[in-house]
Amino acid sequence: MGIDLTAEAASRHQAPTVRGPSEEPVVLTINGTHHTVGLEPRVSLLDALRDRLGLTGSKKGCDQGTCGACTVWVDGRRVLACLTLAIACEGRQVTTIEGLAADGEPHPMQRAFVEHDAFQCGYCTPGQIMSAIALIEEGNAETDEDIAEFMSGNICRCAAYPGIRQAIKDVRDARERP
Amino acid sequence: MRPLGYARVSTVAEAVEIVATDPAGAFLAGGTTEIDLVRLGVARPDLLVDINDLPLHDIDDLPGGGVRIGALARMSEVARTPAIAGRYPGVAQALLLGASQQLRNMASMGGNLCQRTRCAYFRDGVSPCNKREPGTGCSALDGLNRGHAILGTSEHCVATHPSDVAVALVAFDAVVHTAGPGGVRRIPIDDFYLMPGDTPDRENPLRHGELITAIDLPPAGIAERSVYLKFRDRQSYEFALVSVCAAVRVEDGIVTEARVALGGVGTKPWRARLAEQHLLGVPATAESYAAAAAYELSAAVPRRHNAFKVELAQRAIVRGLTQAARGGMR
Amino acid sequence: MNTAIGRPVDRVDSQAKVTGGARYTAEISLPGLTYAAVVGARIPSGRVEAVDASRALAAGGVLAVLTHENLPEIAGQPHLLPSLLGAAAPGQSFFPMQDAAVHYAGQPVALVVAESHEQAQYAASLVDVTYRREPSITSIDEGRDRVYEAQRLFGGLMPGRDERGDVETALAEAPVRIEAGYRFAANHHNALEPPATTAVWQDGRLTLYDSTMGIRATQLTVAHLLGLPLSHVRVITHFVGGGFGSKAMTWPHVTLAAMAARHVGRPVRLALTRAQTYTSNGHREEQEQSISLGATRDGRLTAIRHHKLSITSRFDDWAEPATGVSSQLYDVEHYEGVHSLIQGNTMTPTFTRGPGETLGVFTLETAMDELAYELGVDPVELRLRNHAGADPRGNPWSSDGLAECLRLGAERFGWHGRDPRPRARRDGDWLIGTGMAAAAYPVAFFMPEQRARARVYEDGSAVVQTGTQEFGTGVLTVATQVAADALGLPLESVRFEAGDTDLPNTSAAVGSAGAGMVSAAVHAAATALRDRLVAMAVADAASPLHGADPAAVDVADGRMRLRDRPGTGESYADLMIRHRLADTEAVGSWTPPPLDTPHGLLTFGAQFAEVAVDPDLGLVRVRRMVGVFAPGRVLNPKLARSQLVGGMVWGLSQALLEGNEMDTRHGRWGASNLGEYLVPVNADIPEITVEFVEVEDDVVPLGIKGVGEIGQVGAAAAVANAVFHATGRRLRRLPLAAELVMDPPASS
């Protein structure tokens, strides 16, 4: 059994340390690099990236989980940085759009977005790309319906949706025939 | 956002103790409800206790055929676990039709059960709202109430419970396990949700510091051929106008067992027991489904903007039962 | 020759956008930066009785709390004028925090400045404001007893009434009459980047980083409101995360950011929250439209009466003009267009994509669909029968193309052979319907002269500059293409600089005008520079082109040569090095045609849609859309297509999803986030086909009529007409929510 529901398990005990509410040194691993930043615990991962670390590729469209512009990967899974506390990411791997072409070579998804003009103003684009790559990894890019459904957490007000889907299909198909 | 203390705990006991002893403490799982509401000023904790390191992530088969889902298992993981997708398709579909993949990767099952209503007056932080500020009144009663409930309402609150998966869990009699200052307990999920009555601020029986540790699904049985249908304005990334979890066993054209639960229309995830009773022994036809649905909805109290849901919910029940009878997913 | 224009080249800023390198306004980091947060009024009408800032001031990191009690007075009163005109464009004739009066919910009543974003936001929630509430009007229904006819619209730009002939009699005598009324919920732009401004003062001079569709408008407005010389205000905008009209005016928060920065003596960043965008940058007003069509039995229109009623603010007569297209599109002798208003407690509404005419055309084109059914004439045929061969106001079209759009669209869509009977096609639980609409949108030349500068360096590379800004239209890309061709340089040799008021001026990019006017100015500058270099060469005894007729010289790949003897010539570089010119430049300008140009100016198109409707559940799914457009010269088909697709999606969502309701008791919008105000997600959008019809137009600049709005026009009507075809039910409200679309319960 993986989960122990007994009263004994519930009574094992150590004293946890409370951090904050004032600024604390927080160690974040972003795109493979460790950063120590002074942060209040209330600072979101998104604001830590944008306002403290100069990594402004992740966008803030709503700060409420309703748009997907802030999509990043934490431990390899796509999540919303606006509803994630930065301090809760200690010990986890954060990947942002800036981490994709770290060696100077653009990711095929970035190229496909350019090719299919999968954006206009570009504000949703980093989030779309982080979602799109994860989508293929998750295995949720098999059908057109799946792509549309599993990309629906990323709003594009410029409405580049058809181009976004085409870019994803290109990258998926190129991967399938190496 | 208000200033916050933060503590990460690694055992259930620590988690319970630290929150139980701090009236302004709250658990933090995926944060998709909690961080949002703290930023809006609707939730006002001073200390967030991060429970994500607790060993409550697993999804295990139970002896006898049920499944135990750890409170910290993520919605996306639960949905793709073969035991769930295969034996409880209605549960898996409810999960996948909720929120977005990013949110499902973050959101925990325990947190999902505890998510708060999306009533705009509750969330705006300023309108009179009995759920947020008991005694101030309910702005939705005579306000914009298209999204609000028609079943289980009171004169004090008509807010819809927003969870999708809870609807499926209610349909299949899941059991919620908790650990709290007073020890552990099991709460049948239908009892986990309270009707608003005159205390709409109290949504569940959890005591301060009481932690959900797991959710048990009993052996699948009829759930194995269940469906979850969700109807909404846009095709994705939206809460339900109406949703239905349905399962039906038909022998010789006669309904011998049925489960129906509704989302988007109830102040709690709504087990449609009246409809279920009405279905037993009737021919498995759209007409008898409609009659059962009408019976369930006869108790509905519509308001100005949500009256259409009375009809919509009935049609949704018919649709759900029809599909379930056809053998689950199309 | 002409190698770049017309080619589907990638956006020049695409690398920056896909790598996260593009910096938007709220991403500019400056030493000593502070953060401002706005406190919006909770009431729609009344007064601020008291502000207690003590809790806010005691919170960590707070530097200042500004209210009407300590904010300096503005130096000049704001006057409403659209930014396109090239004057100050404050969005409304009201500036907040000058006194205690409250005119709309969300109106700024206090501003908090703090060391961090979190501190500012939190302290804003601690500012205790006591209000005295007064009665308010926030919906049309509440103000029906105060309707008045608008004299001027759109910030004074247009008359509120447009008439010809005798509508009353013509309608009375018409053998066939269609009358219909429609209600349209308010719309919000919801550009994905919420507006933001960063203000920095140095030595009495102000630099603003602003997410605006018009840097020049920001400069003019802020200078006017603060009483600063224009030379002391510089506005910089590199990337804008969408505008759709919301960033076309300079709303109060921009000037407030500057005032806050002056107050604390440090740079201030003010970023609106998503919720605040619903009450800070205008919206498309709640409105009703009614239309009467008179026609002969063989389907010729004889009269149109088209009225609009909408709600505006307490201080401005703003209405989107809705009757321009209905007065021009069809050959109809008797016409009456009237706009009526109610003053209420909202901020002044503003441009929203496809201003006015998208809903005006919705009304016209759904009524035309009704007429087609009434007469038993095919809807495409009905449009063809009535299309005006010349502008009914008496002028020839600058260019047309409607008939070609209708025919090509019908062909691509597979319109012919359509069974017009409603509820005739089924697919499982779904009823299938198809619908179409004609589309037209005015081309307007309200802007003043536009300027650009071109510079060539001695190595043959070039920089072209103009003070426009990129918010997704691709203007930087197409202007680079235009410059490259005019200079005779490869695209890669031309760099385009924009987004800074220190550069030569262009106006705000509104109403599809951006690409055309910027390209025209750039073309003028680049042509002037090329002409100068050619003139130098033909005058230079050392040049192989010495003595040639400049008109006989063209330039390709940076080399000037005789057109009929391309072997004879030399490069810009050789000429400049010989003349010891490290660089040389020219300014060019373009002056728009006069407003009374004797031409009818409309961009035409045709829209087709197929929908599936679940009549039990009220669900509508758009299965496919075809749009055919005649936007004049297409500088870059790839980018033009993206904009047109974007417009069609806006039309789809205007039909099915978008709308906000007022809670009139509180005078606040019901929805103020992207979870409740629904914009389409990926799963809502089908495959969309866009086709072009080529038309030549020598009235509009470079033959460009624009693609920013026309994609949206008619799209909602095509969808709604398809819903009628599917269900047999004519729905007269937008959005077409489930409760409207679902079949009513069988009466028992």
Ligand SMILES: Cc1cc2nc3c(=O)[nH]c(=O)nc-3n(C[C@H](O)[C@H](O)[C@H](O)COP(=O)(O)OP(=O)(O)OC[C@H]3O[C@@H](n4cnc5c(N)ncnc54)[C@H](O)[C@@H]3O)c2cc1C
């Ligand atoms: C934009 C948006 C769209 C959404 N759409 C949908 C949808 O369509 N359908 C749907 O069902 N949901 C939807 N959700 C809600 C989402 O599923 C919930 O927010 C999520 O499940 C909550 O889980 P969490 O782990 O993030 O909880 P948290 O936010 O961490 O916690 C939520 C609450 O539960 C408490 N809590 C957390 N874990 C425990 C525990 N183990 N024991 C006791 N208390 C606990 C916390 O203290 C807090 O009060 C949406 C959310 C957003 C933001």
Ligand code: SF4
């Ligand atoms: S419905 Fe409930 S949550 Fe909404 S305003 Fe009324 S009391 Fe508050």
Ligand code: FES
């Ligand atoms: S900014 Fe995070 S979802 Fe919108």
Ligand code: FES
């Ligand atoms: S490109 Fe503008 S929001 Fe997607």
